[in-house]
Amino acid sequence: MVVRVSLSITLGGDLSAALRDDLLAIVQSEGLALDYDAEPFTADDFPADGPLLIYAHEVAWGRVDRLEGFCVAHDLPFARWSGGSAAQFGPERAVFTGTGEASLYAADEDDDVVITMDRVERLGSYEAIMAYFAAANFRVPPLRFVA
Template identity: 45%
Template sequence: MADRASVTISIGGVLPSFLIGALCAAIRHDGAGRDWDSGPFLDEDIAGGEVLVLCGHEIAWGMFEALETFCRVHGLPFARWSGSCRSSFGPERVVYDGTSEPRHFLATDDDEILFSMEEIQRLGSLDAIEAHYAFANRIVPPLTVDSTPPAEKG
């Protein structure tokens, strides 16, 4: 049985309208919802023009695996926080900017970023520490739905 934790994720970027069904399928697969006690996620729950914020209790390994994979494949930026699972893993924040590999950050159960002494030494300067912190706390852009058919894109 998988270790489980509470998870929140904020998703933004440009989503082609023909992918709404696939995005919703990934959301439902991972058990995410619009709030902590909501029912199943519906395709109509995608509202363009705002950050898509999802959450879930008792999520396997503290990550929305199918949803995060979908976001990486389609270049949708996200920031995910997961709580700790006693004796297995601590809380973390994962930030994906839509282009590079997702970056993992130590966090508290209140979603505050932490720095280990080793990380501070690796970063080496206050400017580098501040840049690292700024990336960890970057604001996800709103999710916009692009209704342009794929054949018309240049």
């Protein structure tokens, strides 16, 4: 049986206007909307001047791999929160800054990043701990469709 949890994802950055319909199709195929249990996402729902924040309940494993893969392929930063499932996996935040690979962070059910004593010891300093939290709380830029 597939474990299903809630998630939210914020994405932004510059995307070719020619790929707008591709992004729309992926968002719709993932069952995402402007709020939990809201009407299905439409082209009119793209933000005019900010990042795109979308939600869904009952997402298999709390993952939207197709959308995240599209974002990585087109250098679109994102931050995703996924809820946890008892005895399966905990809540997490995934952050992609537009380059490299997505980083995963342990979180709670309110999308607050949490840190273990083991992680504190591995980071080793207050400055490193604060840098860890800053990276986890990456601010996604506005989504813009460019010519």
